[in-house]
Every structure is written in C-alpha cells, then in structure tokens.
Amino acid sequence: MDERLLRSEVPKETSNLPKRIWVESRKIWKVAFPSMISRVTQFGVFVVTQAFIGHIGEVDLAAYALVQIIAVRFVNGILSGMSSATETLCGQEFGAGQFHMLGIYLQRSWIINIVTTIILAPAFIFSTPIFELLGEEEDVEEVAGYISLWFIPVLYYFPFIFSIQKYLQAQLKNNVVGLISIGAFILHILLSWLFVIKLNFGIPGAMASMAISFWSVVIGMFIYVFGGWCPNIWRGFTVVAFQDLLPMVKLSISSGVMLWKIAYLFTSDEEVAKSVLDLSTLLGVAVGAGRQGLVAFINIGSYFLIGVPVGVLLAYVADLEIKGLWIGMIIGIMLPMPRARLHYF
Structure with missing residues (x-):
C-alpha cells in the first residue's frame, strides 16, 4: 500500500x-x-478548442466563449464542488484503513x-x-445554441472525471491522473489540427476533438481502476452503493455550493473571477474537515444576502x-475571508 498522505509522526x-x-514540501508537491x-x-483543452474555433469565424468564437464562460463554468463548478464530497469521504476512509469503502463512495458519487x-x-438543450x-445578439445566440448541443458529451464527462480524480488522489495515485491528462491534451491538439485545419470540419470538428480527448481521459482511468491497479480498494460494482x-x-x-463558480454569474472577466478563488482559498480547509455545509452558508450569505443587495x-x-x-461584488468577495478565519483560528 502506498505511503499515506498524513502520518502521526512527531518530529524530534x-x-x-x-x-x-x-x-x-516534497510530500506536498508529490500530491x-x-x-x-x-x-x-x-x-x-478548452483554450485550444477556442483557439481553433477562432480560425473558423468571429461569430463562432464569440458564441463558444459565451457558452464556455457562462454555461460550462456554471455546471463545472457545481459538479466539481459536489465531487469534493468524494475527496472528504475517501480520504477519511483511506486513513482509517477501510479501503473497500473507497469504491463504494466512488459509485455513490457517480x-x-x-x-x-x-x-x-x-x-x-x-x-x-x-x-x-x-x-x-441573434447571430451569436443561434451559434451558441448549436455549440451547446456539442457540449453535452463533455457535460457527461464531468461526473466521472471529478470523482475518479478524488478517488485516486486519496490513494496517492495522482501521477496516473497527471500522465493520462497530458496524453489526452497532446491528442486533443493533434485532433483539432486534423479536424479543423486539415479536414475543414469546422465547429463539429473542433467540438468532436474536445469530446474525444476528454473521454479518452475517463476511459484511461476506467482501465486503470477496473484493470486491477487498485487492489483491495476497487472490489467491483455493488448494490450497497445505492x-x-x-x-x-x-x-x-x-460541497457544490461551496465551490460553485459564483463569480461567473456576475462577471466574465477572468481576473475578477480568479480573485474570488484566490481570496477564498482558506475555505478549502473545510473539504478535509468535512465542514462543507458551514462554508456553503458563508458563500450564500456573503454573495447573495450581502454582496448582491449592496451592489443593487x-x-x-x-x-x-x-x-x-x-x-457590492468586491464586498461579497472579501467577506468569506474574515468569517473563515474566525472559525478556523
């Protein structure tokens, strides 16, 4: 069994x-x-797709950016946050030596x-x-609706990838995740060039290369998990998961409310949205502690009950x-920090 993330050793x-x-530091960077x-x-993968769509047309680029920034980030934030429950539970069970429970929690998360x-x-849809x-604008919304349909295969990629990543992370198998992701990214660049530039498939080519690349990551991790590389942890599908x-x-x-990309509801500015994540880093402590409910109330109170009304x-x-x-937005961003500090310190 791999070395556990945390040890009870007291330094001399x-x-x-x-x-x-x-x-x-080495242990931290290993993870x-x-x-x-x-x-x-x-x-x-999103950036490369956007770059290749930019070669197709300006309206197509604007439509893709609209869907990716608003709809995809919205769903990504919800599902990524909800999958952090797997991170909390799998980490606790791995530390307690209840290895069989990791596979059950993975299936429940799915x-x-x-x-x-x-x-x-x-x-x-x-x-x-x-x-x-x-x-x-009418021309942008029509193309955006068409691109949104192509995003549906990517939408169903999120439930699997986020949960499997947390499942493998609890076992200190992050290297597998990293290597498979690098391979899929290289594949995406090659497919995008082939479909968009060489074969001139347009938007279908760009979006198909994205879907293929993302699902190649999921398939690779399925092979790793189901193929016996997680012995004593993955014991097959079971009705206990239900x-x-x-x-x-x-x-x-x-967890979903805690990590939801709320910033993208108020702005499409990447720097502003990034500042939300940077200032709320302290709230991530709650994931390991299993206190996502507390942070969810902090986020809702800060953004919706204070930030938005003050802004209006x-x-x-x-x-x-x-x-x-x-x-108002800045006030909503800043409030979670002192509240989190009061709770944890």
Whole structure:
C-alpha cells in the first residue's frame, strides 16, 4: 500500500528545520503537482478548442466563449464542488484503513453526479431561448445554441472525471491522473489540427476533438481502476452503493455550493473571477474537515444576502451605476475571508 498522505509522526526536537521543510514540501508537491497538471491540461483543452474555433469565424468564437464562460463554468463548478464530497469521504476512509469503502463512495458519487447532470442538461438543450432572454445578439445566440448541443458529451464527462480524480488522489495515485491528462491534451491538439485545419470540419470538428480527448481521459482511468491497479480498494460494482445515499447527497450539495463558480454569474472577466478563488482559498480547509455545509452558508450569505443587495442599492439608489455593482461584488468577495478565519483560528 502506498505511503499515506498524513502520518502521526512527531518530529524530534533535534530535527533540522530546513530538512523537515524540504521533506514536507516534497510530500506536498508529490500530491499537488500531478493535480496541477491535470487542471492545467483540462483547462488547456478548452483554450485550444477556442483557439481553433477562432480560425473558423468571429461569430463562432464569440458564441463558444459565451457558452464556455457562462454555461460550462456554471455546471463545472457545481459538479466539481459536489465531487469534493468524494475527496472528504475517501480520504477519511483511506486513513482509517477501510479501503473497500473507497469504491463504494466512488459509485455513490457517480450516481449522485449523473442525476445532477441529467437535471442540468436541459440548460444546454434549450440554450438558444435562454441566451435570447439574456439579450444576446441573434447571430451569436443561434451559434451558441448549436455549440451547446456539442457540449453535452463533455457535460457527461464531468461526473466521472471529478470523482475518479478524488478517488485516486486519496490513494496517492495522482501521477496516473497527471500522465493520462497530458496524453489526452497532446491528442486533443493533434485532433483539432486534423479536424479543423486539415479536414475543414469546422465547429463539429473542433467540438468532436474536445469530446474525444476528454473521454479518452475517463476511459484511461476506467482501465486503470477496473484493470486491477487498485487492489483491495476497487472490489467491483455493488448494490450497497445505492444505500445510505442521503448523507452523501447532503454533503455533495454543501460541497457544490461551496465551490460553485459564483463569480461567473456576475462577471466574465477572468481576473475578477480568479480573485474570488484566490481570496477564498482558506475555505478549502473545510473539504478535509468535512465542514462543507458551514462554508456553503458563508458563500450564500456573503454573495447573495450581502454582496448582491449592496451592489443593487449602490447602483440604483445611490446612482453609482456600474461602480456600485463592482463595490457590492468586491464586498461579497472579501467577506468569506474574515468569517473563515474566525472559525478556523
């Protein structure tokens, strides 16, 4: 069995501090670097697709950006957050030596996330009238609706990939995730060039290469998990996964609210959205502690009960217009930090 992420060793007083820092840093990077590679390559697939669609036409590029920034980020945030319940539960069971429970929690996560995806899918199917209600230009909304349909295979990729990543991470098998992600990213670049530039398939070619690349990651991880490389942990599919779903549903919903990309509802500016994530890093401590419910209330209170009303009042009552909306948004962003510090420290 691989080395556990956490040990109960108490460092000796005579231990050399720089050496201890180096040892701990290596352990952290052993987990963090492959995860970072996985996230970078996943985001890179979206970026590469956008670059190739830019060669097709300006309207196509605008439509893709609209769907990717609003709809895909929205769903990605929900499903990624809900999958953090798997991270919490699998990590706890692995540390407790209950290895068989990891496979059960993985299957429960698939069940919950697939049902959630089915509920969210109509937003992609009927995206054209939705974008029309949002006041988008007619030519952009029509192409955006067409691209949204191509995103549906990617939509069903999310429930599997997020859960499997957390499942393997709990076993300190992040290298597998990183290597498969790199291979899929290279495949995506080659397929995008072939379909869009060489064969001139247009939007279908760009979106098909994205779907193939993403699902190649899932298939690769399926092969690794089901092929016997997780001995004593994956023991096959079981009906037990359908039992006691309610506690995991509650934890998943709390996790989804906690990590939901709320910023993208208020802005499409990448720097502003990134600042939300940077300032809320401290809230990630709750994942390991299993306190996602607390953070969900912090996020809802900060963004919706305080940030949005303050922004509306400043914009329309105080006549600050766009400045008022920005001030309200900044207040909503800043509030989670002191609240989290008060709780944890």
